[in-house]
Amino acid sequence: MDAETSSAWRCERIVRLPPHHPPIPPRKIGVLLVNLGTPDDASPKAVQRYLAEFLSDKRVVEIPSLLWQPILRGIVLTTRPKKSAHAYRLVWRDDGSPLAAITRAQAAALKHAFGPDVVVDWAMRYGKPAIADRLAAMQSAGCDRILIAPLYPQYCAATTATANDKAFAALAGMRWQPAVRTLPPYHDDPAYIEALASSVRASLAALDFEPQALIASFHGMPQRTLELGDPYHCHCQKTARLLGAALGKDTIVTFQSRFGRAKWLEPATDKTLAALPEQGIKRVAVVAPGFSADCLETLEELDIRGRETFRAAGGTDFAYLPCLNDSADSITMLTTIMSRELAGWTGAQ
Ligand SMILES: C=CC1=C(C)c2cc3[nH]c(cc4nc(cc5[nH]c(cc1n2)c(C)c5CCC(=O)O)C(CCC(=O)O)=C4C)c(C)c3C=C
Numbered sequence: 001m002d003a004e005t006s007s008a009w010r011c012e013r014i015v016r017l018p019p020h021h022p023p024i025p026p027r028k029i030g031v032l033l034v035n036l037g038t039p040d041d042a043s044p045k046a047v048q049r050y051l052a053e054f055l056s057d058k059r060v061v062e063i064p065s066l067l068w069q070p071i072l073r074g075i076v077l078t079t080r081p082k083k084s085a086h087a088y089r090l091v092w093r094d095d096g097s098p099l100a101a102i103t104r105a106q107a108a109a110l111k112h113a114f115g116p117d118v119v120v121d122w123a124m125r126y127g128k129p130a131i132a133d134r135l136a137a138m139q140s141a142g143c144d145r146i147l148i149a150p151l152y153p154q155y156c157a158a159t160t161a162t163a164n165d166k167a168f169a170a171l172a173g174m175r176w177q178p179a180v181r182t183l184p185p186y187h188d189d190p191a192y193i194e195a196l197a198s199s200v201r202a203s204l205a206a207l208d209f210e211p212q213a214l215i216a217s218f219h220g221m222p223q224r225t226l227e228l229g230d231p232y233h234c235h236c237q238k239t240a241r242l243l244g245a246a247l248g249k250d251t252i253v254t255f256q257s258r259f260g261r262a263k264w265l266e267p268a269t270d271k272t273l274a275a276l277p278e279q280g281i282k283r284v285a286v287v288a289p290g291f292s293a294d295c296l297e298t299l300e301e302l303d304i305r306g307r308e309t310f311r312a313a314g315g316t317d318f319a320y321l322p323c324l325n326d327s328a329d330s331i332t333m334l335t336t337i338m339s340r341e342l343a344g345w346t347g348a349q
């Protein structure tokens, strides 16, 4: 906005508005943290609602609707919710789903990070709080410039792009749109790698055993998405390489959470954990650098089931190292990478 327009804005607030003119709130900047989404509670009904929305997203399941919807409605949504609800119950907290509670805490910790003119809020791609609702609330609070920040370090169409799509779909219904920026992937950002390395170092130092291997487990994706040009696999590999270099340790990269029958990225985390003890690796630590917050996939799949798999295969010591979550290192890192995207907006009111 040029100086003239900007001073016209200021005048609007000083000069009396004509009758029936909508009120003009003071101008603000918004930062909207976005994560995947989670059920409202750990009941099969709530999980079914969540999965129906999530797995109907064409960015997530890239099978033509005519083929996929009958499978989703007839098989997946009649069988999976009960099993997944059981898993959710194992990790559910007093303040709700871990993913929602931690994302909320991240937003709270960032509240004052960018100065008094910046409003920080959070939303979920699926379920609540809805992206459209939070964008509308930001607009009502006077935000005419908004940074949409999908909290995925590694770009993936099934996560980053669909979060942005949803935000743009909300903008499509607005007469007066805010200016919008989106947070780029930060898989190789020195601030992210250093935060991860510092967190892993602290977690390793607190263990009562010395792991023989550090596994970096990322959420899987269908192999086909790599062939179609999704950079996710490369981003994961680069994060792990840089993390290993920062720690002075090799990492074993694996992919978890396989869904459906198609071939997914390999090696699989569960198969690797089952195979390592036979190769003489009986003490491991597992970190999940692709998750900005602990969630079902880390707390249940890795910390509970992964541990069981490893022990059942003859492993003796297993440590799950927590995600960055709302730790001080995480908030410093998020402040660094987001402040960069706010350049030219903040400090130029
Ligand atoms: C971090 C990146 C993620 C990618 C990439 C991703 C892809 C992806 N996921 C599914 C299917 C499921 N994922 C589920 C949970 C889940 N996934 C992520 C992140 C990524 N997913 C998170 C953070 C979570 C946890 C949500 C929570 O509430 O804690 C689930 C639901 C749980 C279950 O029933 O197992 C499914 C299903 C696909 C198909 C996919 C890419 C094609």
Ligand SMILES: [Fe+2]
Binding pocket: 219, 257
């Ligand atoms: Fe997932």
Ligand SMILES: [Fe+2]
Binding pocket: 257, 296, 297, 301
């Ligand atoms: Fe899972």
